[in-house]
Amino acid sequence: MNQKNITFETHLLDDIPSLMALRVGLKTGVLQVLHKGPMSRESLGAQTSLPCSGLDNLLGLFRQCGIAVLEGKCWQLTPMMQDLMSVDPAALRRRADFVALAACDVLMHGDSLMSDPQAFQRAAATFRFFRYDRALGTGAAHLEDTAPWANYVSDLTAREVPDLVPLIPLEGMGHLLEVGGNTGIFARGLLERHRGLRATVLDLPAVCHLGAGVLPETFNTRLTFLAGDAREIEWPDGDAVLFKSVLHDWTDEAAQKMINKAAQHVPVGGRVIICERGPIVEEPTMCGATASANLVFSQYYRSPSFYEAAINAAGLKLLPRQSVSLDMAFHVVAGERI
Structure with missing residues (x-):
């Protein structure tokens, strides 16, 4: 991934509405469909599970966040988003999901993070994501539980x-x-x-x-x-x-x-x-939602x-x-x- 891709991805992950739009777009397949080429709103609706109102709101967020634009009657990804989707959509989704998970933890349990790290560890979903105990075996269930965090770390x-x-x-x-x-x-x-x-x-x-x-x-x-x-x-x-x-x-x-x-x-x-x-x-700046991915381990x-x-x-x-x-x-x- 080149620096332009990284900068654009960070821009999307740092902003809460952009992060939400990105995760919804990847989870529902709207971004994957648009990655194949321009498409009308009606065709998008027929290929995804979103109701009309939800799709309209999502497309509106896409436009505001620089993810997609409306050209004539068809929606299409911006050049930067097209490039980002060409790299590794699965890895992009893993990073977006982890940032969202960590952001929720530091916002909801930030007091215990600063005062009682053990209590934070018990409360934070982040630490239930890293199921080290499930990595002690190699059965199908062990691999299924281990792959999400192992792949995220690999990314x-x-x-x-x-x-x-x-x-x-x-x-x-x-x-x-x-x-x-x-x-x-x-x-x-x-x-x-x-x-x-x-x-x-x-x-x-x-x-x-x-x-x-x-x-x-x-x-x-x-x-x-x-x-x-x-x-x-x-x-x-x-x-x-x-x-x-x-x-x-x-x-x-x-x-x-x-x-x-x-x-x-x-x-x-x-x-x-x-x-x-x-x-x-010792960090000069810690800002944006992406900082949450490190803040959860700050202690x-x-x-x-x-x-x-x-x-x-x-x-x-x-x-x-x-x-x-x-x-x-x-x-x-x-x-x-x-």
Whole structure:
């Protein structure tokens, strides 16, 4: 997806009426129908389940939001919306749905988010979306419950790859263990950059099953999946261990234990690498509905100085920090075994 697509998508997701119109258009199929070509209101009504009044209101919102225009007697998508629908409508719907879910949570339960994160976690629908417990099996029901959030995370990761992969210090490394690597999207980006690298993704069984099912043949000999709970399963040794957007899920104590464990599985000259968003308090701006997707996790994002201290505590030599600003600031903190 190019930057123009990203900017337009963010414009739609940030505004509540636009977000609603986008979700309704995708859910009812109106946008998919218009993506095929211009169509009259009457033809649209015949091909969708919306009543006349609802369709008129939706088309009115489309026009106001820059999604579609009326040319003569036919409605058609704007060039920007046409391009956006050409990329990946399913991924667009996943992002729109998650932003809407998160926005409802931070608006309805923002007080507990700031005062009692555990109470917020119990009340927020966001945390029921991430059904990690259902990812422990690989039956049809487990995969059905896991696929929505695993695919959503994969969508986000794919967008982050161009900016984050160059910051991961893997020069000279032969084998990477990525803990919590989801369906392998980030590992694949690293393998494309480092042609001599092999990678193992450690994640829950259902996630690994989904990742292996969409793994391109070009990575068959270089990327493998190791299914299990990272806190319990035996880790393979490697030249580097990567935690990308995963340690914020754990307490300070648990994160330190994971970093210590990683340090024990790399040789002298090997590296432990952490890539995480920084704290909300250090962000210059947090605005629009899309910010909700990060605000729901705001109590769990840490300063990179926490991870630097944890790297030192694990007995590793700290490497220079790398940072980049995407939807939020990302920091890459790494340590080398000496």
